[in-house]
Amino acid sequence: MSKIVPVILCGGSGTRLWPRSRVTRPKPFIPLLGRRTLFEAALDRCNDPQQFAAPVIVVGEGHLAFARPQAAGVTQGARFIVEPFGRNTAPAIALAAHALDPDDVMLACPSDQHVADMGAFRRAAADAATLAGDDWLVAFGIEATAPETGYGYIRRGERLGTGFRVEGFTEKPDRATAQAFLAQGGYAWNGGIFAFRAGYYLSELARYRPELAAQVATAHRQREGDGMTWCPQREAFAAIAAESVDYAVMENATRVAMVDAAMGWSDIGNWDALASRRETDAGGNIIVGPGEVVDGRGTMIDSDGPNVAVVGLDNVVVVVDGNDVLVVSRDAAQAVGRVTRCKNQ
């Protein structure tokens, strides 16, 4: 079997991890867990020459300066597709598919997730590639461990070789629905990781979103750059309507499959999720940088310099970054995106 081509998607600004993540220094490119950035870790996972080809990295033009040196530290021969604007995942994956041989199997991976078990990831990738080679559109199904309302859910159907047929997608259910999914079983989270045969993805995109597919083809045909780094034509790309691969393709197609991926996955979607992935100290807190917790548990301090003391508070996160200080209840971590200042920086 030929090698899988990793397609690393560097979109999103990660405003809910403000102030550490900023528009000018976004989430994939900062070390949040350990010394590696999430982007570096995403490349690490696909850095096995037995299984994977060199990656294709789709990145916004503002972030190329982060992505290129970090990629060079991990892998040789990475290709870069530089988007002048973000147009969500359906166009991004289509650009990458145009850059490949139609029979290449691509594995589209967000660059801003945490995966604890690299072996499980690679086994799932192999399972997915097998199905993708037979013209299935394959999603990674992440073991659902809590009734999260911020994720998409995939309903598992009948056995299908190395995976399962997908019976349906439910995007961001309410709490009661999510709880029912967990109680019923047979549901997995949609981790946003997909395996496709490049040519089949383009044909399915053309079937369900013909205008979008044609616009991407035009933007690719009129691209600027060389084989290693190129940009879609600016005006043609600007004309494309942003749409996710889930809405544009997965939810419409018939040959949709999933593979089980129990790999310790997290999208590190907010400070609470990040705190959950860090080790606590003997007092039940997490202290990165100079800090102290008095009479508190489940509290995280993450300071880039200033001394932080938290007194008499459980389950809060305090982040100091440059000239900004965030104090947030872990329960309210999703609301960080509503801080005025984090929209501008």
Added chain:
Amino acid sequence: MSKIVPVILCGGSGTRLWPRSRVTRPKPFIPLLGRRTLFEAALDRCNDPQQFAAPVIVVGEGHLAFARPQAAGVTQGARFIVEPFGRNTAPAIALAAHALDPDDVMLACPSDQHVADMGAFRRAAADAATLAGDDWLVAFGIEATAPETGYGYIRRGERLGTGFRVEGFTEKPDRATAQAFLAQGGYAWNGGIFAFRAGYYLSELARYRPELAAQVATAHRQREGDGMTWCPQREAFAAIAAESVDYAVMENATRVAMVDAAMGWSDIGNWDALASRRETDAGGNIIVGPGEVVDGRGTMIDSDGPNVAVVGLDNVVVVVDGNDVLVVSRDAAQAVGRVTRCKNQ
């Protein structure tokens, strides 16, 4: 009637208001409410030449550099007694008494309190001075408005001219006792403000603490400096056992009186008390410096520069001062003194 001599006592480092208050920049000398420091406001209250003589300021040698210029901005002719070490209030008031004529009435005032109603303060001072002139040891009785466990309580006895006889003191009662005091009525908080005839205070101190009184007399006799600024002799002062005027004198003496002082008093003993004295904005929060509260009420941000965002938390205080950040539940404000770093700075 002769003028009252204000004796302003600058003791205590105010560690519970860390990080704004520090050992090297203590609570009385920083602006906490409005533009005036608490020390300046204490001098303001006694700055009526009809009622008050020039003040005597008792100050630790590390704080003279703060006290002298601030006093010069308010009043002329202030005298300074510079303590080489803190020995609590009984010795401090005795040093001041030695510097006065025995028939002078002195009004000993902490320098780190907030008084909202200056007129009420001056009326209480006049009432207290009348009794002190008749050789009563007179305490200011602050209207007790809550079952505070951190204060001393004074039991009001029979009418005595401009005040009342004191039937007893209870230092820092437990919550149930404090609640019972409020329910019964007849109890006031001990505000730490006292009026004495100087000679009578020294004679009562000699009666109940003869050794302490003799040590202070020695330290005063061997003083260094001039009439406007002097220090008690260092070794002699060092030998004195620290003791409060409450324990050394007030709780032992028989001619003890109080005056009612309903003057909007607060000792600004911690960040919760300080927040309670500041005005809230339309959202029910207090924001000093660049800050924002998302989904919270009763929260105070006080930043000397960095931007602070508080998300999803009620009733917390966030203080940024130089290289230090404090985050504290208002309920736990007393525990700030337990932060390791605040002991060293």
